[in-house]
Amino acid sequence: MMRQAHSAWSRSKDGDEAIKAWVWLTEPDPLPTGAAAPLAGVGFGVKDVIDVAGMPTRSGSPATSPAPASWDASCVAQLRAAGAVPIGKTVTAEFAYASPGPTRNPRLLTHTPGGSSSGSAAAVAAGMVDMALGTQTGGSMIRPAAFCGVVGFKPTFGRVHRQGMSVLCDSLDTIGWFSRSVEQSRAIASVLLPQKIAAQPPTRPPRVALLACEAIGTLAPAARQALEDCAARLRDQGASVITPELDSDLKTLLPLHTQTMYAELARGLLPVLQSPQGDLISPVLRDAVMQGLKMSYADYVQCQHTRGELARQWLERFGDIDILITPSAPGPAPAGLQSTGSSAFNRVWSLLGWPALHLPTGLTDNGLPVGVQCVARPDQDHALLAWAADWHERIAPTVNAGQR
Amino acid sequence: MMRQAHSAWSRSKDGDEAIKAWVWLTEPDPLPTGAAAPLAGVGFGVKDVIDVAGMPTRSGSPATSPAPASWDASCVAQLRAAGAVPIGKTVTAEFAYASPGPTRNPRLLTHTPGGSSSGSAAAVAAGMVDMALGTQTGGSMIRPAAFCGVVGFKPTFGRVHRQGMSVLCDSLDTIGWFSRSVEQSRAIASVLLPQKIAAQPPTRPPRVALLACEAIGTLAPAARQALEDCAARLRDQGASVITPELDSDLKTLLPLHTQTMYAELARGLLPVLQSPQGDLISPVLRDAVMQGLKMSYADYVQCQHTRGELARQWLERFGDIDILITPSAPGPAPAGLQSTGSSAFNRVWSLLGWPALHLPTGLTDNGLPVGVQCVARPDQDHALLAWAADWHERIAPTVNAGQR
Numbered sequence: 001m002m003r004q005a006h007s008a009w010s011r012s013k014d015g016d017e018a019i020k021a022w023v024w025l026t027e028p029d030p031l032p033t034g035a036a037a038p039l040a041g042v043g044f045g046v047k048d049v050i051d052v053a054g055m056p057t058r059s060g061s062p063a064t065s066p067a068p069a070s071w072d073a074s075c076v077a078q079l080r081a082a083g084a085v086p087i088g089k090t091v092t093a094e095f096a097y098a099s100p101g102p103t104r105n106p107r108l109l110t111h112t113p114g115g116s117s118s119g120s121a122a123a124v125a126a127g128m129v130d131m132a133l134g135t136q137t138g139g140s141m142i143r144p145a146a147f148c149g150v151v152g153f154k155p156t157f158g159r160v161h162r163q164g165m166s167v168l169c170d171s172l173d174t175i176g177w178f179s180r181s182v183e184q185s186r187a188i189a190s191v192l193l194p195q196k197i198a199a200q201p202p203t204r205p206p207r208v209a210l211l212a213c214e215a216i217g218t219l220a221p222a223a224r225q226a227l228e229d230c231a232a233r234l235r236d237q238g239a240s241v242i243t244p245e246l247d248s249d250l251k252t253l254l255p256l257h258t259q260t261m262y263a264e265l266a267r268g269l270l271p272v273l274q275s276p277q278g279d280l281i282s283p284v285l286r287d288a289v290m291q292g293l294k295m296s297y298a299d300y301v302q303c304q305h306t307r308g309e310l311a312r313q314w315l316e317r318f319g320d321i322d323i324l325i326t327p328s329a330p331g332p333a334p335a336g337l338q339s340t341g342s343s344a345f346n347r348v349w350s351l352l353g354w355p356a357l358h359l360p361t362g363l364t365d366n367g368l369p370v371g372v373q374c375v376a377r378p379d380q381d382h383a384l385l386a387w388a389a390d391w392h393e394r395i396a397p398t399v400n401a402g403q404r
Numbered sequence: 405m406m407r408q409a410h411s412a413w414s415r416s417k418d419g420d421e422a423i424k425a426w427v428w429l430t431e432p433d434p435l436p437t438g439a440a441a442p443l444a445g446v447g448f449g450v451k452d453v454i455d456v457a458g459m460p461t462r463s464g465s466p467a468t469s470p471a472p473a474s475w476d477a478s479c480v481a482q483l484r485a486a487g488a489v490p491i492g493k494t495v496t497a498e499f500a501y502a503s504p505g506p507t508r509n510p511r512l513l514t515h516t517p518g519g520s521s522s523g524s525a526a527a528v529a530a531g532m533v534d535m536a537l538g539t540q541t542g543g544s545m546i547r548p549a550a551f552c553g554v555v556g557f558k559p560t561f562g563r564v565h566r567q568g569m570s571v572l573c574d575s576l577d578t579i580g581w582f583s584r585s586v587e588q589s590r591a592i593a594s595v596l597l598p599q600k601i602a603a604q605p606p607t608r609p610p611r612v613a614l615l616a617c618e619a620i621g622t623l624a625p626a627a628r629q630a631l632e633d634c635a636a637r638l639r640d641q642g643a644s645v646i647t648p649e650l651d652s653d654l655k656t657l658l659p660l661h662t663q664t665m666y667a668e669l670a671r672g673l674l675p676v677l678q679s680p681q682g683d684l685i686s687p688v689l690r691d692a693v694m695q696g697l698k699m700s701y702a703d704y705v706q707c708q709h710t711r712g713e714l715a716r717q718w719l720e721r722f723g724d725i726d727i728l729i730t731p732s733a734p735g736p737a738p739a740g741l742q743s744t745g746s747s748a749f750n751r752v753w754s755l756l757g758w759p760a761l762h763l764p765t766g767l768t769d770n771g772l773p774v775g776v777q778c779v780a781r782p783d784q785d786h787a788l789l790a791w792a793a794d795w796h797e798r799i800a801p802t803v804n805a806g807q808r
Binding site: 053064065067070071072073074076077078080081158159161162163164166167168170171193194195264267268269270271272274275277296297298301304305379 | 457468469471474475476477478480481482484485562563565566567568570571572574575597598599668671672673674675676678679681700701702705708709783
């Protein structure tokens with residue numbers, strides 16, 4: 001049973017002082033809605049770069065207009081048609097880029113919740129809502145899911161309609177969702193990526209590839225341990241786990257992501273910078289825009305061709321692997337609220353557009369969550385969710401039950 | 405010399421009664437701006453699905469909000485930074501789909517200007533502005549360009565940033581532009597697809613493929629004649645012109661376009677249909693949405709995979725062809741304003757995302773324009789424009805000079 005809208009609103013209104021996950025809350029009708037709908041009455045949060053009718057969309061920036069949106073975004077409308085009720089808007093980093101909002105990590109208030117979908121991850125982790133929408137351009141879904149210890153799912157690029165989302169990086173921005181369990185994430189997928197799903201669990205053990213990605217960045221002991229524990233438990237349960245040597249090749253994808261992101265972000269934000277509100281853009285974001293404006297169109301086109309070529313190569317190299325297990329982040333949530341942490345381990349999957357899921361697997365001694373990132377090939381979203389749901393139950397059944 | 409903003413505004417304000425190209429005009433500063441910028445002071449029109457700061461975006465529908473946009477769209481900001489001045493918003497079919505606005509064809513007022521970028525094509529054809537932005541999902545750039553007898557250019561998909569455009573068909577919608585000459589179109593490309601362009605004309609004659617596309621639709625004699633005349637003149641000038649047998653294969657792409665468009669349009673417009681303004685949606689558009697909502701996610705995904713596979717095959721089959729010459733429309737603009745005409749000859753290139761240009765080549769006896777559609781492989785936008793500019797001068801130098 002997922003938390004109903006009025007209860008979610010009430011808990012969010014009263015319990016957000018320390019966490020600061022919300023920028024807007026609207027009291028929902030206390031009466032239950034459409035009992036037969038798949039998500040009947042379930043309250044959800046919406047990252048403040050996605051429109052909800054009657055609520056402003058501020059994108060974490062004072063440069064934006066306080067006027068309420070006329071309509072829901074497409075994804076919000078689809079969830080509403082399935083009975084779910086948006087109760088408010090959650091904190092995002094400035095324009096879903098780097099400068100953090102005020103949100104704190106509900107697991108340890110002195111630590112970052114990750115970003116840019118900070119408020120959505122924190123609201124779910126704090127038990128205020130059971131589901132919340134976010135977006136990912138680099139690591140903005142998987143990283144906050146990892147730091148807050150919730151399930152985060154970024155679907156295949158291009159599959160969830162972005163109408164009503166403030167799209168800045170057209171070839172990267174992807175709408176995803178946070179939830180407290182993989183089963184809940186599947187329920188959301190059944191609405192936003194609707195497909196008849198077999199009721200029974202997957203009938204064969206998956207072929208799993210383990211990739212520590214140490215060419216990308218140094219792993220903290222807790223993150224390495226989580227990865228190795230996960231692999232060991234999957235082996236125990238009959239999965240074949242291989243460790244392909246792909247690390248350094250993966251690393252070559254990172255600069256392509258950076259170039260694509262800067263080039264697109266710059267052109268998307270140029271109108272704001274040219275407006276009278278341009279002065280309200282943070283120096284960090286302004287620098288990114290200036291960086292991106294320097295990239296020539298010819299270089300951008302070349303970058304996209306290389307990206308397409310590498311994406312085809314990666315599909316081939318993936319061979320018969322079903323799921324890749326890789327770090328979600330270099331370690332647990334770092335202390336402090338000045339930075340949302342590293343997205344290095346997420347960006348290649350954003351660049352390729354492959355579906356990725358953060359699976360929480362445990363807690364460190366000081367109560368910070370750890371887990372792993374599970375990645376599948378494009379359009380294997382439902383298979384990825386089905387296997388992850390199976391694992392979540394058997395590998396880490398108690399991790400997320402704590403805060404209810 | 406392109407028409408300056410204040411003169412364009414003044415002519416549009418006084419000369420639009422019969423044509424009805426504009427839904428909004430804002431008087432620009434009469435003083436010249438930034439003399440050194442590439443498009444200094446040039447006035448332009450913007451299809452009313454693209455934001456201009458301070459002007460409402462109505463998308464051809466009373467269901468939309470009359471509130472002015474806070475910011476320019478990215479493409480408008482880029483043109484403004486190059487010295488150009490948006491003077492107003494042009495008529496679009498309802499949500500850039502099928503239901504026409506009030507615009508008439510400036511060449512013959514009893515005939516349709518084509519759609520959905522009706523107002524932008526008509527404003528350029530009537531000489532009110534020398535450039536106007538439009539969008540294409542099916543045939544919404546090339547068709548009105550053909551019917552109104554102006555140059556229309558739809559770039560490679562994904563290359564012009566869509567921030568600030570009302571995107572409904574995420575994998576199809578493409579921003580393009582109308583102009584009175586190919587040289588003007590190149591000047592706009594130098595801002596929106598900036599690349600150092602060689603000053604001299606192309607050094608070798610292009611390899612041209614001629615495709616009548618008669619499996620797609622029956623050509624009116626005038627359209628067939630325009631195509632054959634164009635091929636004959638290109639042969640005279642040294643181009644190698646072949647006629648590959650690709651007609652029936654091309655036709656197999658059409659249903660994929662329809663399915664993609666309906667599926668995406670439906671999800672993009674669901675929020676409007678669910679809102680209190682939903683009643684203001686036309687029956688034609690409502691039917692399209694209902695059609696699209698029926699398509700399952702699994703079928704949509706399958707459709708996208710087939711599309712990707714065919715796109716790869718088409719690249720190979722294109723071989724060493726530089727440019728494909730094919731009809732822009734089944735014939736000159738049809739009489740009446742109830743329909744914007746057929747987009748059958750444009751939709752495959754929208755599906756593949758290849759750049760396409762309408763080149764006006766002549767007039768029928770009753771003064772309606774005819775011409776051809778020139779198509780190139782992805783990211784050959786500048787080469788396509790360079791060759792078309794060369795042809796335009798030598799093949800049809802006088803066609804567009806008439807109305808100044």
